[in-house]
Amino acid sequence: MTSIKPARFINKSEITAIADRLLVEMRDANWTPKWPQLADLAADFLDLSIDYEDFDVGEDGIIAAKIYPTKKEIYFNNAFPAIRDNYGFYQSTLAHEIGHWLLHIDLNLPETVNDDLISTALPGEVFLCRSLDENKNKVVNQRTPEDWREWQAQYFASCLLMPLDKLEEVRRGRNLTNRQHLGAIGDELGVTISNLINRLQDLEYLEKGGNSKQLYPGKRLRLSE
Structure with a gap:
């Protein structure tokens, strides 16, 4: 028995639809989405428990x-x-794991199994996440099923x-090319x-100029002005 779905290409539209x-579903269940604690609320809604531990590098390699x-x-x-230590990074990381849960885990498995089976689980029965790179957003850079x-x-x-x-709501009255305004939106x-x-x-609100950190209005932002 494996809990991991076979690797397949999932495009942006499908991923967006699953997140939406x-x-x-949260709203329909009166589990009102709220920011900035949305990932925590989503984990609670899905009945996922969160904890921390020291991983065995020798056994598993460096995993997150x-x-x-x-x-x-x-x-x-x-x-x-x-x-x-970084609340924004924590929320992104937890949302990332929820992504694995909804996209890559077979949710039709039995809800509980013997604890001894979990402690001696086969690789397919424990999902390992090896990357928390927030910049891992370029489709062209993905080469392996894990990528x-x-x-x-x-x-x-x-x-x-x-x-x-x-x-659209949080950008009103703010300049998206201003990093102070972006910091406020991020918070x-x-x-x-x-x-x-x-x-x-990705949504074409912003563009970057070459290797510069300068931000410029993207297509969507220009059309809305």
Whole structure:
């Protein structure tokens, strides 16, 4: 028995639809989405428990998180202190793991199994997340099934934490090319400024000039002015 779905290409539209559907399901259940704690609320809604532990590098290599599907548990690696120390990074990381849960885990498995089976689980019964790179948003950079899964989970996190309607709401009266304004938006949404800029670029609100850090209005922003 394996809890991991076979790797497959999932495009942006499908990932966006899955993230949007989760938000709709939360609203329908009177589990009102709220920012900046949205990822925590989503994890509670899905009945996922969150904890931290020290991982065995020799056994597993350097990994960021583990998901135990049959126990609905997510463990973050204590070796990544930014998960605890940076709230925006924590929210993005948790949303990333929720992405793995919804995109890559077979949710039709039995809800519980014997604890001894979990402790001696086969690789297919524990999902290992090896990347928390918020910049892993370029489709062309994905080469392996693992790369694809990490890109998909990170794209899901951006869609969940920064849905289009919410971005439209929080950008009113703000200049998206102003990093101070972006910082305020990031705090309001519970995301890092890096993740926010990546999302705004993907949605064509912003463009970057070459290797410069200078931000310019993107196609969507120009059309709205």
